[in-house]
Amino acid sequence: MLLLLAAALAAAPSDTLIARGAPLGASPAVPVAQVLDTPDRFAAKPIILEGTVVRNCTAKGCWMQVAAAEGEAGVRITFKDYGFFIPTNSVGMQVRAEGTVSLRRLSKAQADHLAEEGASLKRDADGGALEVGFVATGVELRK
Numbered sequence: 001m002l003l004l005l006a007a008a009l010a011a012a013p014s015d016t017l018i019a020r021g022a023p024l025g026a027s028p029a030v031p032v033a034q035v036l037d038t039p040d041r042f043a044a045k046p047i048i049l050e051g052t053v054v055r056n057c058t059a060k061g062c063w064m065q066v067a068a069a070e071g072e073a074g075v076r077i078t079f080k081d082y083g084f085f086i087p088t089n090s091v092g093m094q095v096r097a098e099g100t101v102s103l104r105r106l107s108k109a110q111a112d113h114l115a116e117e118g119a120s121l122k123r124d125a126d127g128g129a130l131e132v133g134f135v136a137t138g139v140e141l142r143k
Contacts, residue, residue, distance in 0.1 A: 018140070020138070025098060032050065036074075036132060039103055047098070047100070048096050049097045050096050062079065077136050080135050084139075098138045099136035111123060
């Protein structure tokens, strides 16, 4: 029985949907690049953020960085109330996540720390940055 299950999973089409958290609703869909261009416009309003997973937590799947493409600035997504996780091998998957944008001003030291961990930030003249985050209530991933 386990061999049949393993074979079925291995043969799953590459566009297989992986859903976590609450089902996505009717919030407007917004590409991640648009959110990054005008984050104030989207702060605290429910949207469906669309992009590509460029990195994620490889221990539990408790966060992901979503961008338009590898090497571009992205949005760090966490999951409401730590209530669900994504697969730890999600890099490269297309994502749609429903939730709200959060904005946080980082000092130079905080921005330096995140950059050392691989975060892509748009730095201010003083070395600080505006961190654009996202708290998701539901996520859909596709390979």
